[in-house]
Every structure is written in structure tokens, then in C-alpha cells.
Amino acid sequence: MYALREAIAAFRRAPVLTGLSAAMVGLALFVVGLFSLATYNLQLALSLIEERVEVVVYLRDDTRQSEIDQLLTELSALDEVGQVRYLSKRDALERAQTELPEFGELFLDSEVNPLPQSLEVELRPGDRNPEVVERISDAAERYPFVEDALYGEEWVDRLFTLRRVGAASTAVLGAAFALVAALIIGTALRITIFARKDEIYVMRLVGAKNGFIRRPFLLEGALAGIAGGILASLMTYATYHGVHTYLFDISWVPNLWVFIGLAIGGCFGTASSAVAIRKHLREI
Amino acid sequence: MIKLTHVSKEYPKRGFAVRDVSFHLKKSEFAFLTGHSGSGKSTMLRLIHMTDRPTDGAVRVTGFSSARITERDLWKVRRRVGMVFQDFRLLPGRTALQNVAFVLEVTGTPTKAVQSRAQRLLAQVGLAPKASALVNELSGGEQQRVAIARALANDPFVLLADEPTGNLDERATRGIMELFKDINAKGMAVLMATHDLELIRRHPTARVFELDQGELVYDSETSTKPQPSSVPQSEPTRGD
Numbered sequence: 001m002y003a004l005r006e007a008i009a010a011f012r013r014a015p016v017l018t019g020l021s022a023a024m025v026g027l028a029l030f031v032v033g034l035f036s037l038a039t040y041n042l043q044l045a046l047s048l049i050e051e052r053v054e055v056v057v058y059l060r061d062d063t064r065q066s067e068i069d070q071l072l073t074e075l076s077a078l079d080e081v082g083q084v085r086y087l088s089k090r091d092a093l094e095r096a097q098t099e100l101p102e103f104g105e106l107f108l109d110s111e112v113n114p115l116p117q118s119l120e121v122e123l124r125p126g127d128r129n130p131e132v133v134e135r136i137s138d139a140a141e142r143y144p145f146v147e148d149a150l151y152g153e154e155w156v157d158r159l160f161t162l163r164r165v166g167a168a169s170t171a172v173l174g175a176a177f178a179l180v181a182a183l184i185i186g187t188a189l190r191i192t193i194f195a196r197k198d199e200i201y202v203m204r205l206v207g208a209k210n211g212f213i214r215r216p217f218l219l220e221g222a223l224a225g226i227a228g229g230i231l232a233s234l235m236t237y238a239t240y241h242g243v244h245t246y247l248f249d250i251s252w253v254p255n256l257w258v259f260i261g262l263a264i265g266g267c268f269g270t271a272s273s274a275v276a277i278r279k280h281l282r283e284i
Numbered sequence: 285m286i287k288l289t290h291v292s293k294e295y296p297k298r299g300f301a302v303r304d305v306s307f308h309l310k311k312s313e314f315a316f317l318t319g320h321s322g323s324g325k326s327t328m329l330r331l332i333h334m335t336d337r338p339t340d341g342a343v344r345v346t347g348f349s350s351a352r353i354t355e356r357d358l359w360k361v362r363r364r365v366g367m368v369f370q371d372f373r374l375l376p377g378r379t380a381l382q383n384v385a386f387v388l389e390v391t392g393t394p395t396k397a398v399q400s401r402a403q404r405l406l407a408q409v410g411l412a413p414k415a416s417a418l419v420n421e422l423s424g425g426e427q428q429r430v431a432i433a434r435a436l437a438n439d440p441f442v443l444l445a446d447e448p449t450g451n452l453d454e455r456a457t458r459g460i461m462e463l464f465k466d467i468n469a470k471g472m473a474v475l476m477a478t479h480d481l482e483l484i485r486r487h488p489t490a491r492v493f494e495l496d497q498g499e500l501v502y503d504s505e506t507s508t509k510p511q512p513s514s515v516p517q518s519e520p521t522r523g524d
Contacts, residue, residue: 013377198373198375198376199375199386201373202373202375202386202387202390202434203390204362205362205367205373206362206363206387206390206391206434206435206437206438207358207359207360207361207362207363207364207391207438208359208390208391209359210355210356210359212390212392213390
């Protein structure tokens, strides 16, 4: 109770200083927020591309229906496979005419349908990676009536390389931004602790327990962190809104991310405060 | 009560601030700790308050020994030992009442009792009418009274005073000394560091310790020789 009262009183006693420290926390977390927004949209874009990862099993023209049904059933039974669609020669031709209108006349003029029948194997999310597509492709190719099984090996490899680079840079840059944010928050809180060094001195002088001395500062750190987190969320949302309205279409991060951001802000504030007060208590 | 056994304090760059000091301050005793500037008076008080630890020997304060007490338990000693300073060390921008109440709050006095107890402490030092005045608006003597009220908040058994009259005029000094005597009369020991020999002479019943370059050169209770800094005592001194 005392800790909460003192933490709030500290905000009231030095509104400029605490406001500034919350603003510094806010700016530090804003950078993290912008990074999160960019990362989220990049992930979203990669996921959309990833959804197109599938294996197309081309079948010989003389394949019997029973063989097609057997392959379809066996592929559907695999854990990684979400759905298997059969595409007859006619379906393939119709799709080609729709999707490739520039070749429309070529298809119409031809007396024989040159396109093969196929099975389109759609994978479950999480299994759309080079290892799985290769395994399914190899499994399909073992059937004698399968002409070929393709999955765009080159671009799938590139996509996953891009995804891995994205994940690594997200981790490295995210950690770097978080570290910078923690340092800034620590500095901001150290200033507020320094401003209250007389109080800490008196508390030590008269026999306040160390835990008791720390508590209001930890709470103040947590409040500054959360206040900074809210500020950072508002600034990030304003940036998102500006980009979304005037530049290009992007998505807002899931609300869970915002709550996690606020929680991280609070944790950063508390941890930075703990380090700063620990150092200060040792010095007095 | 307070027992120092062969206590030394050596700082890495400064050398010895206190060297092989032993004495025993009894319950309800009033004692002066005197000596020139740099003789180790303040260090001695800090050792008793356990703000500093001796490099050799042991300080014993009501059952707590500097040799054994952990950092975590230091608060127990600090609540039993009140301390005041020449520069008061009050919290500026707060009233006299808030300064005293602050100590009560941070040492766990129930919230309901804080205000009334702080008022009583200020009344004890004769400052009840100035309770709501900001400390920086008070005179030096009044600020020192607030500091004393604050030091008494935990009902300590001893009051350590580091040159408490150093910044005060003659009248305020007399007032503070009267206050110390009142406090002492109620059973609290007082150990006051001062280099003001005139002040010491005005309190002939008090015990006197004298430090010189960190060594205890005189204890009025045990020494048979005259106090070194007051020799020659027969010659007129300043103010006489």
C-alpha cells in the first residue's frame, strides 16, 4: 500500500521528470513497436506466398480411375497433407484458358488437349517446407503411372531461405532493439532514482528494510514501463494508420502483441529499476 | 549497550581513520566525542551506526556485532540507533510533520498512528506549532529539532549526534543542548561529536572521549591525566 502510494506520489511530486522518463521509455518501445509492425507484415506476406506451396502430381493419360483413386486416398492419409484435388485434362485446359488468356487461341486451335491430368496436393500450415514437399513428391513419383511430381523446388528453397533470414534478422534486431530500449529505460529510471537519493538515504539511515526501500521504485519502474508501453502503442498505431491510409495496405499487429508489449514494458521498467536501485543502495 | 573492542578503520587511500579504539558506552550515559577535524569522530559514529564496518576489531550495539551482522539485518541496528548531523539532512520541499511521518511510514508504523505519533514527536522537541511549515523555511535550530524528532521516531536507545550544533548560533545551540539533556534524562544515551571545547566545559558531568589521529587519547571515566586538548586548562581560553 505504502509502495503504491509512494510510486503515485513520485509521479505527482516530479511530473516533468517522471513524464520525461515515461516519454523516453515510450520512444524506446516505439522503435520496438515499429519493428514489430514491420516484422508482422513481412511474416504475413511470406505466409501468403507460403500458402501457394503445393505438390502437383502429373499422371499419365492412360492411368486408370482406380489407380487415381488409390493414389488420392494414400496421399490424403498423410499427416502433412491437408487436401488433394483431382484435376482432369479438361479441367486443366479450362483453367489454362482462364488463367492464361493470351494463349487462349492456341488451346482452342489444338485438336488434342496437350495438358495432363493431375493431383494437386495441398499441405497443412506448418508443413509447407522444402523437406515435406520433397518427401511427398518422392513418394508420388514411386507410382509407375505418375509422370512427374513438381513443387517449384527452386522458389520453395528461396522462399524458405528468405524466411530463415527473416527469422534470424528478427531475432537479432529484435534483441538489439530490446537491449537499447532496456538501456534507455534503465537510464531514465536511474535519473528518477537519483532525484530521490535523499529519500533513499533517509530510509537507510532510519532502518527501513532494503525490500521496503526497493518496492516503490520497482512499482514506479513498472508504471513508467506500462505508461511508456501505452505511449509506444499509440505512436505505433498512429504510424500504422498513416501508412495504411496514405501509402499502402498493411495490417495492424494482433492485440495479443500489444498486451505482450505492455507487459514487456512493465517488466523492462521493473527490471531496469531493480538494477538501478540495487546499484544505488550499494553506493549509499 | 555500545562496546568497541580494538576497533580500527583503514581506508585504502586515506589510511587509518580510527586505530585500535576500545570503550564501553553505558545505558543512559551522556558522552561527548571530541577531537580536531579529521581526528576520526564522524568515522567513529558511522562505525557505531554500522554505516561503515571496522577493518579490525568489533563494534557491538545491543547484541548486534559488526563482525557477524549481515547486510540484510543492518536495519535492526539502525532502528535502535538514532542519528543527527550538522547539516540536518532533512527532505526539502516537505513539511516538518512530513519529514517525521516519513520515517514512521518507512519503518512500518501503522498508517493510522503515523500522523498522531509524528505530532507527538514534534511536540517533544518543541516544534508542534511549526509542524506544517516547510523545513527549508525553518531556522537552523528548528531544522535540527526536526532532525532530532526524526531520529527519535524509532524510540532508539542511543542518539548519535555528529556536530549537531556546528551550524547553529549560540542561542540555538543552547536550545539543542537542553533538548539533548531532556532526552538523556528520560533514559536515552547520547553520544555527541563536537570540537567545541567550550560546550563540553559547560557540561562537566558528561563523559568525554577524545580522539587524536584516530586514536582514543582520553576517556574521562578511565584516564587519570588531563584531557589533552584542554591542556593547559588554567590558561584563559577563547570566550572566557
